[in-house]
Amino acid sequence: MPVVSVLSLKGGVGKTSVTLGLAGAAAAQNLRCVVVDLDPQGNATTVLAPDGVEFTANDVLTGDRPVTVGDALAVSGWGESVRVLAGEPALERRNHPPDGIPGRHHVRSALSGLRDADIVLIDCPPSLAELTRNALAASDTALIVTEPTAFALAGAQQALGAVDAVRSAHNLRLRPAGIVVNRFRSGTAEHRYRLDELLAAYRDLVIDPVLPERSAITRAQGAGVPIQRWPSPGAREVGRIFAGYLTLLLSSAGAGAGPFSKGAR
Numbered sequence: 001m002p003v004v005s006v007l008s009l010k011g012g013v014g015k016t017s018v019t020l021g022l023a024g025a026a027a028a029q030n031l032r033c034v035v036v037d038l039d040p041q042g043n044a045t046t047v048l049a050p051d052g053v054e055f056t057a058n059d060v061l062t063g064d065r066p067v068t069v070g071d072a073l074a075v076s077g078w079g080e081s082v083r084v085l086a087g088e089p090a091l092e093r094r095n096h097p098p099d100g101i102p103g104r105h106h107v108r109s110a111l112s113g114l115r116d117a118d119i120v121l122i123d124c125p126p127s128l129a130e131l132t133r134n135a136l137a138a139s140d141t142a143l144i145v146t147e148p149t150a151f152a153l154a155g156a157q158q159a160l161g162a163v164d165a166v167r168s169a170h171n172l173r174l175r176p177a178g179i180v181v182n183r184f185r186s187g188t189a190e191h192r193y194r195l196d197e198l199l200a201a202y203r204d205l206v207i208d209p210v211l212p213e214r215s216a217i218t219r220a221q222g223a224g225v226p227i228q229r230w231p232s233p234g235a236r237e238v239g240r241i242f243a244g245y246l247t248l249l250l251s252s253a254g255a256g257a258g259p260f261s262k263g264a265r
């Protein structure tokens with residue numbers, strides 16, 4: 001049961017979209033997927049619209065209340081195969097522990113009771129602060145999301161630095177799964193330039209293919225359905241790409257998507 005953290009240095013780059021795309025890909029293959037929404041904004045929770053949420057990720061992370069992940073998991077509006085540990089604004093406090101002492105293993109302990117899933121996806125908050133580090137301490141792999149802009153390289157560098165730091169201090173099995181370059185517009189010279197910059201630094205980590213900008217992603221989210229069920233050519237294209245990413249995450253030998261160094265480019 002691979003546990004995958006989806007993270008980035010900042011917000012708005014596509015962490016939630018990638019998490020949801022992967023969850024939809026898992027559901028399309030009848031795999032059991034758990035989405036852990038650690039973002040206080042709870043965007044993944046909103047789109048997945050889980051039924052009858054009694055407890056959230058925040059409750060499970062509160063050590064003094066006996067709420068287990070089993071108590072808190074709710075079936076998503078996408079069907080039985082996708083379950084959700086909901087996010088809520090109260091998670092924000094956990095990014096800045098009041099006593100200043102980080103507890104790096106809260107998420108790992110919380111997820112230790114989880115058995116019946118084929119993949120666990122953790123949608124991280126939009127920073128590399130405490131909750132993201134907690135997620136990394138609980139993960140097998142880290143999927144970094146970035147846009148092909150001027151800050152992409154620095155952002156990827158910092159995210160990989162956080163992965164390294166958590167690996168050496170807390171979780172030796174953690175490794176980067178790769179870098180998703182999101183909202184790529186192939187006709188844009190700036191995007192091509194930034195992609196080349198990323199490739200020059202991290203050829204083995206940048207995932208091929210990149211994720212193109214497609215309005216279907218936003219539309220499907222607005223309608224609360226998986227991109228795999230959205231009827232448009234753009235949605236089908238992106239659906240195929242997420243299927244490849246999922247294969248990559250489920251097997252290190254992943255076919256269909258992989259590092260640029262192994263692809264045709």
Ligand SMILES: Nc1ncnc2c1ncn2[C@@H]1O[C@H](COP(=O)(O)OP(=O)(O)O)[C@@H](O)[C@H]1O
Binds near residue numbers: 216
């Ligand atoms: N490849 C894409 N093409 C078009 N819109 C996208 C794409 N990826 C993300 N978006 C949109 O951009 C916004 C921010 O994405 P989101 O996944 O919420 O980012 P994050 O979780 O990193 O804050 C959302 O409205 C989302 O629908």
Ligand SMILES: [Mg+2]
Binds near residue numbers: 039
């Ligand atoms: Mg998000």
